[in-house]
Amino acid sequence: MAPKDVIQTILNMVEFKDPQxxxxxxxxxxxxxxxxxxxxxxxxxxxxTDRLVGFMREFAIEKVTxxxxxxxxxxxxxxxxxxxxxxxQVVGFxxxxxxxTRILDITYS
Numbered sequence: 001m002a003p004k005d006v007i008q009t010i011l012n013m014v015e016f017k018d019p020q021x022x023x024x025x026x027x028x029x030x031x032x033x034x035x036x037x038x039x040x041x042x043x044x045x046x047x048x049t050d051r052l053v054g055f056m057r058e059f060a061i062e063k064v065t066x067x068x069x070x071x072x073x074x075x076x077x078x079x080x081x082x083x084x085x086x087x088x089q090v091v092g093f094x095x096x097x098x099x100x101t102r103i104l105d106i107t108y109s
Contacts (some may be wrong), residue, residue: 003047006106066089
């Protein structure tokens with residue numbers, strides 16, 4: 001996961017000048033990366049423009065959903081024949097293994 005500027009820097013590397021990698025991108029839409037993982041663009045403000053975040057998908061983070069926390073509210077207004085339903089759910093993310101994520105500082109001169 002990286003900001004737009006970092007992805008552009010990676011795509012300008014020599015490894016991407018290979019015609020075969022360009023053909024694979026045009027045919028399947030998949031980027032061939034020298035890092036071995038799929039590049040995901042991050043447009044938030046928490047990651048600076050000189051950093052790249054790597055995750056091991058199986059061990060890095062998990063989605064946690066609280067059981068019995070789903071709340072369904074139904075409101076009926078009989079006079080106007082209106083019915084509304086609101087459903088809410090408590091969801092969070094937990095880090096499984098602290099060694100499954102790395103932040104790469106790509107500052108170079």
